Amino acid sequence: MFKQRNFGPLSRAAAASFATLIAVPTWAQDVGQGSIEALEEIVVTGTNIRGTAPIGNAIQTVGAEEIAASGKATVAELLRALPVNFAGGVAQADNNRGGQDGSSTGANLTGGSGVNLRGLGALSTLVLVDGRRVATSGQFGDFVDVANIPAAAIERIEILQDGASAVYGSDAVGGVVNFILKRNFEGVQTSARVGTLTEGGGDEFQASIVGGHGWSSGRAVIGYEYNDRARVTAADRDLKGDFSSKGGVNWPLYTNRVGSAANIFQGAASYLNPVAYTVPQGAGTGLTVGQLTPAAGGIGNTSNPWAGWDILPEMQRHSVFVTFDQDLASGITTQGSLRYTRREGNYHTGYVDLVGSVPTTNPNYIAGVTNNFSVLVDDFVTQRDVSVDSFGGDLGVTFDIGGDWKLDVTGSYSREDQKRESQLERDANIDDFLTGAGGGIVSAPNSVTCSLMGLNSSNIGAIAAPTAQQAFCAGLNYETFNPYSTDPLSAQVLNQLIGYENLEFDSWVRQGSIKADGTVIDLPGGPLKLALGVDYRTEHIDGELNFNYRSIAPVQLPYGETERDVKSAFAEFAVPIFGDANSMPGLRALDLSLAVRHEDSQGLGDFTSTDPKFGLRYKPIDSLTFHGSYGTSFHAPPMRFAYDGPQPVPGGNAILYTTGTYTAPCGTTLVEHSAPNGQGVCTFSAMVVSGGAGPVLKPEEADTWTAGLEFLPESVPGLMLSANYFNLQIDNRLVRITSGALGGILANYFATGSSPYASNLLFYPDDALVQSLYNDPRFVGLVGPGTTLQPSQIQAVIYATQTNLASLKMDGLDLGASYGFDTGAGKFEVFASGTLLLSYEIQAAPGARYDDKLGKYESTGNPVKLKTKQGLSYRRGPFSAIATVNYTDSYECVSGCYVPDANGAPVLNTTPVKIDDWITLDLQFNYTFDQTGNGLLSGAGVGLSVLNATNEEPPFIDTGRYVTGNAPESYDAANAVISGRAVALTVTKSF
Structure with missing residues (x-):
């Protein structure tokens, strides 16, 4: 049996149990008299055979104690800090304007958080809860939202850093993240956490209560967690789009020529075309050219594109969960869980800026100029409300069927109901069509155009031969919009200019499995074990859309239903060649494994794949373990x-x-x-x-092999060294x-x-x-x-x-080290872990050359070469402290970034621009009161966390990139956050 070396719990939190720790069997602790047979053997992530470690794989484990000691409030924050997880791709920790993946503005409807192992993207990382699949999130259903999983519910998080389609089927290309819920818990534990960001905004309160009880034939755990976080505005972080103080471009001068008072352009209306005039403050009626102000340098009025925007929204979350195990009869046990989360958020999404043309029919038309204008509608800040109801549940029955063989029959269901209600400019009309002058069918004017037209049923008669567009707008009886006025707009005009989009998006997965596993034969090295089974699941996504921002009258239509059925059959062998009974010098242990899975899908996006995996574990001496694996994996295109x-x-x-x-x-x-x-x-x-x-x-197909070691020398107690090399090639990326x-x-x-x-x-x-x-x-x-x-x-x-790109190739190392020692004045532990990428190359088309993208900035999110965590922990009696340094390597923008020319105008860089490394310091202090007494403080503890203690700003980068409107970003949200220093106080109490 493998034994796990005990390291300091605080250092395990910071180093996240190290990137390359070999998985070991997890043995349940007794809960008084409530321990039941089902607790004796637990299936570890990466294998279908219970009671054994996945042979040949590196497993990273983060336990409940480590989660509590990390200083992070949520699962998403905890996972983001792990070196193996790259933030780019989906759900940045901040920056609400960060694109379709990073915020509710686009495909990430509710601002959820995904996991991106190895920088391969969230869609290449399989996320499980107790080994069961979870409904996908977002508009494309291409990630699992871990923000809906309460930290209080988690016993541990297991991360398999290898392809695993031979065990789990589609999606497990970059790795697997498995959330194991609490099942073995006795008593009641409460927790309350208050935190804030010292730069402003982000006040947070989180509270939880978990209770568990075991009896002679079973046990149950029930819990609740609440989280409330205040918004962080762009103004809190001085985001302006003007990077001149950082050596960058003052972008509003070139791409955001729009202000509270209107600009009139020399030619076509555009955010970046030359401005001829600006209009004066006031009612804006009866203006003449002589009353307009010539625009110096063609710039005119500008505005801060980040004004009125949140970088973090206001968000509230309620989560409840239940787990249970019960012996039904001799040799028959049932187990299951239920969880539900309600998460609601409100985003401030800035002001609407309008660019258009005032026609001659508008009574405010100014003779002698183009009347092509831009103006900022700053009467109110637009908003976006989001919500998600997340459900999950599973129920299984385990039968003893002879010897140590067991039969598991398990069913599970998971569902995500997402809603987004947005305020948006009414700048298109896809619903109404007119007969044009030549007899053809053309789109009718949009609501903004009709508001500018100034026509209604009372004055349309003054036009001898109105066009079809004019007649259409007049029939709406709109109030005339005067863009040259700086006076407040009426409610009617605002309703004409700003509409809504309400989207409901439902995703669910239903899964049923039958699996048998046990010993086939006892070999000299130990029992040869086999697992085999079948699995069937249905994945479904649909939605409903209601909007008027791209129409005149409200439009309601289905979002499009998609569904697929997936059938699988699998088998897995664990073969001990040498073990305790037949070990010899140089051969303390040698184990082999073989797993294979065939998966077939029917529905939208059919696929068929058969994936094998081989594993090896070799121990020449007790303190040294070598391991390796080879396998294929695949990822079917998400239905959307x-x-x-x-x-x-x-x-x-x-x-x-x-x-x-x-x-x-x-x-x-x-x-x-x-x-x-x-x-x-x-x-x-x-x-x-x-x-x-x-x-x-086409489905994404991967070949992966790994080789690594773990060294725990008996001659140096407390020392651990580990390394894991990985190499993969993904075709049809x-x-x-x-x-x-x-x-x-x-x-x-x-x-x-x-x-x-x-x-x-x-x-x-x-x-x-x-x-x-x-x-x-x-x-x-x-x-x-x-x-x-x-x-x-x-x-x-x-x-x-x-x-589909042709291919992606990458290789790298996961490294870990720890050394603990006792000075007599307390216990210390030095630790370090990290992921070093050696290559990351992309081939665009078959036969084309591979382009090196490692450490090269692109908005599509290439990984950096090195991410590490290292630090020092100290424990003496009830007090403990930990200091963790987080390091993200420097990288460069070879092309596609902007620098100012001699006149300050933006030009693309012609030489590489370095993006500095980012180093932050996290501090955590904990004090545990007497756990055995009866006083008020008995069973209590208090913790203080300071994340990014030195308030290190993210490295500057000027990509000139805009996402929603012209809002350039001054940092790379894939590799840094702009939130700043976070301070939190946590109090716990156990009963």
Whole structure:
């Protein structure tokens, strides 16, 4: 039997039990007289055989004590801090404007948090609860939201850092994260935590109560956790978009020419075109050219694009959970769990900025100028309300069927009901159509256009031959919108300019499994064990959409139902060649394993895959273990990737075009573009195909092998060294191009002339292709400022959808070290753990060269070379303390970043720009009172945590990237957070 060396619990918290600890059997503790047979053997993550470690794999374990001592309030915060988990890809810890994955603005409907092992993306990491699948989250159903799992419910988190489709099937390419719920708990434990961010905002309160009881034939645990976090605004962190003080660009001067008082442009209205005049403060009626102010340098009024935005929303969460085990009869045991979370949030999403044209029918039209304007509607801050109801439950029965063989029959169900209610500019009309002048069918004007038109049923008669568009708008009897006024707008006009989008999105998975495992034969080295079984699951996603921001009248339609059924059969052998009974010098232990799983899917996105895995564990001496594995894994395209029905929501399945959103160097021949606007910036008209790619996607397939060691020398008690090498190649690499990543992809393409995503970028498109996109049911027309364009005027087609890259290759090392010693004045432990990547290369197309992306900044989220945690813990009596240093390596932006020229105007970098490393210090202090007495403080404890104690700012980077409106970011949210120093006090009490 393997024995686990005891290290200090605080150091285990900081080092997260080290990235390469070999998994050991987990033996349950007695709960008074309530220990039951089911507790004797527990299946560890990475194997279907109970009571044995997964042979050949590295397992990282974070226990309940480590979670409590980490200073982190939530599971998402804890996992983000692990070196093996890279934040890029989904659900950043802060920055609400961080794109479709990073916030509720786009595909991440409720601001959830995913796990991204090895930097391969959340969709390549399988997340389980007690070994069962969990319903997916987000608009594309491509990640599991760990923010809905309460920390108080968790006994431990097991992280398998290897491909595991041979055991679990689809999705386990980068690894597996398995949340094990509390089952073996006696008594009552309460906890209360208060925290804040010293830079402002983010006040947080969390409280929990957990009770458990065991009896002669069973046990049960029940608990509740509450979390309430206040918002953090962009103003709290001085986000402005003006990076000149950091050596960057003052972006509002070039890309955010919009203010509370209107600008009037020299030519077409655009956030970045030259401004001719600004209008004066006041009612804005009867203005003449002489009353306007010429705009110096063509800049005009600007504004802070981050004004009114949250970087962290206000969020509340209620969670309840129950686990139970019960002997039903001799040899028959049942076990199960239930959990429910309600999470609600409110986001401030800034002000609406309007760019358009005032027609001559508007009584406020100014003769002698273009009347192409921009103005900020700052009468109120728009908001977005989000909520999610998360359900999960499982029920299983275990039968003794002879010898040590057991039969498990288990069913589980998980569901995520997500809602998002947003306030958005009414800048499109996809529902109403008119007969145009030539007899063709055209889209009707949108609500903003009709508000500007100034026509109603009383004055339309003054026009001898009104156009179809004018007649349509007049029939609405809108109140006229005057963009030249700085007076408050009426409620009626605000309702005309700002609409809503309400989206309900439901995802569920139903899973049933039958498995038998036990000893086949006793070998000299120990029992040869076998597990075999079958598994069936159904995955389902649907939704309902209600909106008026892309229509005049409210529109309600289904979001599109998708479903697939997955059948699996699996087997696994654990073969002990040498063990205690037949060991010899140089061969203390030698174990082999073989697992294989066949999985077949029918429904949206059919697939079939058979995946083997081989494992080896070798101990030449008791203190040294070598291990290795080889296997294949796969990830089927998420159903929403394969669904390409219309979804006219931000980040949904839609086809649109923009006239001033995307820019290119004015001298490039890679794309046809507009004339320079006077500031060295050229725009091009782009048609964007967003959302699901359809059934053309292939499953992602991976080959992975690992080799590692663990050394615990008996001659140096308290020392542990571990290392694990991993190497994987993923073919048909699945990626999703989001709107937030497009700016960076285009900038890199124009700077280098190549891109892994070149097949998604089509310049100088054929008119017939563009016309077919105009005729597509997903087409929603012009979005943003500009005039209506014909197909021949579209200069680029960008497929911002899912795609298969040819291949990704990477290898690296997980490293860990710890040394504990007792000085007599207390126990110390020095620890370190980290992940060092040696390569990360992407091949865009079969036969093409591999491009080195390791440590190269791109908005698509390449990993850095090194992430580590190291520090020192101290314990004496009831007091303990720990200091942890978190290190994220420096990296560089080779192309696609911006620097100011001699005049301050933005230009793409021509030499690599270094992005500094990021080093933060976390401090944790704990004091435990007498656990045996009867006084008020008996069983109590208090802890103080200070995260990022030195208040280290994230390294500066200027990518010129915007996500929602022109809001450039001054840091890389994939590798740093802008929250600042966090201080929290936690009090616990056990009864």
